[in-house]
Amino acid sequence: MRELGIGLIGAGYMGKAHTLALRTVDATFGTALRPTCASIATSTAEGAAEHAARWGWQDSTGDWRELVDNPAVQAVIIATPPRTHRDMVMACIAARKPVFCEKPLGCNPAESLAMTEAIEHAGLPNMVGFNYIRTPASQLARQIIASGDIGDVIQITAEHVEDYLHDPALPASWRTRIATGTEAGALGDVAPHIVNACLRLVGPVESLVADAHVVQSTRLGPNGPETVENDDQGQMLLRFANGASGSLSFSRMAAGRKMGYTYRVTGTRGALAFDQEDQNALWLYDATRPVERRGFQKIVMGPAHPDYLAFNQGVGHGTGYNEQIVIEMRDFLEAIATGKAIWPTFRDGYEVDRIIAAALRSNAERRWVTIGEVA
C-alpha cells in the first residue's frame, strides 16, 4: 500500500469520527492507499496540539491555511461548521489537494455551486459527507430499488428528526445563529441527510412546498437570552421527476426520537422501510408473494450485504455510526487512487443544497417552488 498524508480541519464531533476512521480504513478494506495522520488544525494552536497528541496526529496547527499548504498533507478533510467550508475548500483547490467536506457543502447553493465548479474545473477528487446513506442497509435499499424488485417507486415518506434541542434549557450555539450556522436550522442541519436519501432512492426532485418554524424562540446565549434565528422543525411535500410524490419531516425538537432518520419507499411491486435507530435492519415487502404469506420482512445485515463483511463475519453482529465514516473514507481514498469521481461528490452536495434553498424560499413565500427556480 502507498501512504497518503491526510490533513484534518476540525476536532469536534466529526473530527474525532474521521480520526477513528482513518486509523482503520486500510486494515478494514485493504485500500490501495494507506492514510497517515499528517496534520490536524483547530481554532487554536493549543487545542490542535492537544488533539494531535491524544489522537495520534503527527503535526498540528491553529491556522488551517498552514495545514492546507503543508506538503506532508496530500488530501484534506474539512470537519468545521458550514460557514467556514467555502474558504477552506477554495484554499485546498488552490493548493491542488483533494477535499472531503462535511455536509452541508455550502451555506447556500451559490456557495456550493462555486465550490463545485471550481473543484471540477481543477479536476480534483472531492466528496461530501452524507454518511447515513452508506450503511449496509441503505446501500441494500438502493440495490433493491435498482433491481426493480419493488417496481417503480410511487411514494416516499421520509424524515430526519432528532431531539437534540428539545430541552428549552439548552443554550444558543452556532446551530441557532445565521451568522455562524445557516439560515436553515433543522432544515440545514438534519434535512440534508434525508434529502440526499430521497435523491438517491427515488431520483431528482421537481418541486416542493415546505413549512418550517421556530418553536423555542429564545435560548440562553453568553450575554443572556438570544433569539433563535432559524427553524426548529418543519416538513415538506415533494414531487419527483418520475412522478412519485412524498413527504419529508425534519426536526431538532422531536422529543423521543434520537436518530429518526427513516424512510418508507413504496413501489408498484413492493415496498422498503428503514429506521436509522435500528440501522442493521432493512424491511422489505414483496407484493408479488401469495397474499396469505405477505408481510414486511426484517432483513438483518450480514456478510451477504454491501460493505458488511469487511467489518465482521457474523450476520447480525452489527455495525454502528463510526463504520459509516470508514466506508466514506474508503471511497474517498479510492477516488484519489483511481482519479474517478465517487458518489456523493460536491455536485451531489450542491443538489441537496438547492433543495434546502428551495424549501427556505417555499416557506418564506408560502408556495410551491420548482427546483429549477433555484440556481
Add this chain to the structure above:
Amino acid sequence: MRELGIGLIGAGYMGKAHTLALRTVDATFGTALRPTCASIATSTAEGAAEHAARWGWQDSTGDWRELVDNPAVQAVIIATPPRTHRDMVMACIAARKPVFCEKPLGCNPAESLAMTEAIEHAGLPNMVGFNYIRTPASQLARQIIASGDIGDVIQITAEHVEDYLHDPALPASWRTRIATGTEAGALGDVAPHIVNACLRLVGPVESLVADAHVVQSTRLGPNGPETVENDDQGQMLLRFANGASGSLSFSRMAAGRKMGYTYRVTGTRGALAFDQEDQNALWLYDATRPVERRGFQKIVMGPAHPDYLAFNQGVGHGTGYNEQIVIEMRDFLEAIATGKAIWPTFRDGYEVDRIIAAALRSNAERRWVTIGEVA
C-alpha cells in the same frame, strides 16, 4: 333496560360490523337502552331478507324509505356508500329518528353542513362513524394530552395508508368513481379518519397544502378499462390554530401497510406514538425523566385504560376492530338515552369534510388554503 328498535341501512362491510355490535353492546356495557334488531334494508328486497335471516333482524326491506318510516324503527344506522347519505339522513330527520351515519358524512361540505344544520335544528341525537379514534389506546392518547403530561403539542406526523387497491388487477368500484364515491379517492376514503384524529388530538386546523394524485390510471370496469377518477395517494402539510404543524399522508396503494393509521404527537414535555396495526399499545415518551432513563414506553392496554374493562379483565388480552364499533354504539345509545350530544356528532363530521374539501382545492390550485375559505 328499555328496548330500542334499530333500523340498519346497508349490509356490506360496515353493516355486518354494526349488526355484531348491536348484539353485544348492552351486555358489554350495561347500557340504559337495549337495542333490538328491528329492520334491515339493502339495495334489494331479497338481499335484505337473506341478511335478516342470517344476522337475526326481525324485518327487512329493499326500500330504505320504508325502513325509516317503520314505527318499530326508533333510530337509524346508515352504512351505505357516501352518495346515499344525504337523502337518508334527511328522511330520518323528517321521521324524527336519531341517526348514526358512517363516515364521510357527506360528499362535500355543503351536503354535510345541510345535514348538520337540519339535524341540530330538529334536536335529534346524531353521530358520525369515526371508530378508530375510539380504541382504548387512542382514548388514552387524548387523556394524556389533555392532562398536560406531554406539554403543549408542537407537531404531529400522521397517516392513514393502506394497500387495498395496490394491485393494478383490482377492478373499478364505487370507490374509484366520482358519481358513486366522491371527488376524493383515498383522500375521501381513509383520510377522514386520520384528519379526525388530528382534530381530536391537536385541535382545529387553520390552513393546509395538499398534493394528491392517481397512480393507477385505469382499472377494469364492467365494460372494459375505466378511468380512475379520484386520487390513489397523497399527503398534506397542516398548520393548527395553536401554532403546531404537521404532515398527514393518505393512500390506498401503500404496499405492505394494512392498517397504517398512525400518529406521533410531539409536545414540549414528551411525545406519544400509535400504530393501528398494533392497536393495543400506546407509546409514551416522558422528556422529564432522567436522561439516562428516557425512552418510548410501550403501554399495553388493560382494565386501567379507557373502555377496556367492559370487554375483558386481562391486561394485554386485546380488543379488535369490532370492539371499536361496540364503543360507538354504546355512545350512540347513551346520546339517545340522555339527549346529550356525544362526540363525534354530525358537526364534527362536517369539520372533517371541510378539511377534505380544502385539501381537494389546495391540490387543484397548487397553493395553501385556509380552512376558512371552505364553507
Add this chain to the structure above:
Amino acid sequence: MRELGIGLIGAGYMGKAHTLALRTVDATFGTALRPTCASIATSTAEGAAEHAARWGWQDSTGDWRELVDNPAVQAVIIATPPRTHRDMVMACIAARKPVFCEKPLGCNPAESLAMTEAIEHAGLPNMVGFNYIRTPASQLARQIIASGDIGDVIQITAEHVEDYLHDPALPASWRTRIATGTEAGALGDVAPHIVNACLRLVGPVESLVADAHVVQSTRLGPNGPETVENDDQGQMLLRFANGASGSLSFSRMAAGRKMGYTYRVTGTRGALAFDQEDQNALWLYDATRPVERRGFQKIVMGPAHPDYLAFNQGVGHGTGYNEQIVIEMRDFLEAIATGKAIWPTFRDGYEVDRIIAAALRSNAERRWVTIGEVA
C-alpha cells in the same frame, strides 16, 4: 337456523366472555345452530338473577344442578374454578348434555381421565377451552407447519408469562390455595395454554424436567397473612416424540409481560414466531430464500387467513380476545350439529393435564419424568 338452548355456569371473567360470544357467533359465522341464552347459574341465586338481567339470559339459578336438569338447556358451558369442573361435567353427562368446559379440565389427570372416559362412553360432544391457539395467527402457524414450509420441527421456545400476581400487595385467592385451585399455581393456571400450543404445533411430549417455585410466600387472606400454596413461576425442558426439544416458561409474576404467550418454532427449512400481545401478526422465516433476502416476515392477519373474514373484511383491522371465544363457540356448535368431535376435546385437555402433572412430579422429585409415568 335451528335454535339451541345454552346453560352457562359461572358469571366471572369467562362467564362474560362466553355470554358475548354466544350473542354473535351465529351472525358472525352463519352457524347451523343458533344458540339462545337459556339459563345462567352462579354461586348465588341473586348473583345469577342479576347477571341474567344484565346479560340477557332467559332464566337463572343459584343451583347449577337445576340448570343442568333444565329441559330448556340443551348444552352446558362450565366457566367456574377448576375444583368444580368434575361434578358439573359428570352431572351433564348424566343429563346427556354436550359440555364445553374451561381449562384446566380437571384438577389432576385422574379427574380429567374420568371425565374424558365418561363423556366418550356417553358419546356426547365435548370441548375444552384452549382459546389462545385459535387466533387466526396461531391457526396459520399450524397450517404452515403442516404444509412442510418450515420443514421438520427441531425446537420450540415457548412461554406463557403474565404479571397478574407480581404485586406483593395482591391478596390470596382461589388461585393461591390448593383446596380451591390446584396444586399447580402458574403451572396450573397459565401453563396449560402454552402446553396445549406445544402439543398442537410440535406433537406429543415424551419426557420433561421442570422447576417451579413460590416467590411471594405469603399474601393477605381474609384472616391475615396466608401461605401461598402453589408455584408463582417456573420453567421446563421438553423432549418430543419426534426428536425435537424445547423450553417452556410459565409465570404469574413476570413483571411487564401482560399476555406473554409466545412461541418460536424452528424447523429444518425455516421458523415461526408469535407473541400474543401482538396477536394479529405471525412472523415467518423462510430459510430457502436467497441469503441476502432472508428475514423474519411480519404477516399481518386478514381475510386470507383462517377464521378472519367472518369478523371483518379489512386486513390488519384486527381481532381481539373475545373473538377467540367466538371461534370456540362456533366449533362447539358445529360439534353438536354434526356429532363429530372437534379439537380440542376433553381427551386433549387430559393430555395437557398429564403434562402439568408430570411437571409437578418432576419438580418435586428433581428429575426427568416421562409422560408415560403419569396416568
Add this chain to the structure above:
Amino acid sequence: MRELGIGLIGAGYMGKAHTLALRTVDATFGTALRPTCASIATSTAEGAAEHAARWGWQDSTGDWRELVDNPAVQAVIIATPPRTHRDMVMACIAARKPVFCEKPLGCNPAESLAMTEAIEHAGLPNMVGFNYIRTPASQLARQIIASGDIGDVIQITAEHVEDYLHDPALPASWRTRIATGTEAGALGDVAPHIVNACLRLVGPVESLVADAHVVQSTRLGPNGPETVENDDQGQMLLRFANGASGSLSFSRMAAGRKMGYTYRVTGTRGALAFDQEDQNALWLYDATRPVERRGFQKIVMGPAHPDYLAFNQGVGHGTGYNEQIVIEMRDFLEAIATGKAIWPTFRDGYEVDRIIAAALRSNAERRWVTIGEVA
C-alpha cells in the same frame, strides 16, 4: 502515552476484530498505554506475513512461540481455536507477558483452572473475551440491577441462538469435531457468552439441568460425510444461589436468529429486556409507576450511558460489534497499566467453563447437577 507492543496469535474472525480495536482504542478512550502492532502469528509464515502487510503489523511469524518470546511483544492476545489456548497461555506465563484470551478459556474446567491458577500465581494481568456483555446497553442493565431499581432478581430467561450451521450443506469444521473444538458444540461456542451474562446479571449458579443434542448428524468433511460430534442445540434450567431461577437456550441452528443473544431479567420491582440484534436499546419496565402508565420503555443508547460518549456524541447514532472489542482492549490496557485485575479475568472464564461442563454432565446423565460437583 506510553507505547505497549502487542502480539496477536490468530488472523481469522477475531484476529481482525482485535487488529481494528488496537488501532483505535487509544484515540477513542485516551488510554494511558498506546498499543502498537508488534507481531502477528498464524498457522503459516506466509499467512502471517500477508496479514501483517494488510493489517499493518510490524512483524510476523508462523510460529506462535517465537511471537511469545519476541521482546518487542509486551502483551499477547490469543485468538485461535480453543484447543490451542492452554499451551499458548502457559508459554505467555513462562515469558511473563499479560494475556488476553478469547472465549472459551479452556476446553474443559481442568484446563481453565490450571491456566487461571498459573496466571494468578504469576501475578500477570489476564482477561477473557466476553465481549457481548460490554455493550453500553448491557453495561446499563448491570447498573440498573445493581441500583436496585428492579428490586431483587427472581427470574432470567436467556438465550444465545444463531443459525450459522442451520444449512445442512455447510461443511464440517473445527467447530463440529471434538479433537479440534470441544465436546460442547453450540454449548461450547455460543452458550459461554450468555452463561457469562447470567452470572454477571443475576449472580452465581447453584445447579442446573441441561438437554443438548445433534440435529444434523453428518456434515461433509474433506474425506466425505463426517459425524457431527457435538451438540447443535439445547437448553437448560438454572437455579441461582440467590434463589432466582431461569432458562437458557443455545443453538447454532436457530433458523432466522442471527445474533439471538437475549435476556429478560425479572425483579420484584420491575424488569429488563435486551436483544443483541438491536444492541443499541435496553428495555426497562418499572412496576412502581402508576398502573395506567406502565410499560416496557425502549432506552436508546447515547452519551449518558456507559462507554458510549467516547465513540460518538449523538444519542442513537449507534455502536456495533467492533466497538465491543475496543472496550475490551481499553480494559486490558488499563489492567496492564494499573496492575489491577479487571473483569472478566481468567477466573471468570473458568467459572463459565464449569457451568458448561456441568451442563455436559447433566445432559449425559439426564439429571440435575450442582456446580459444586464440577472442579
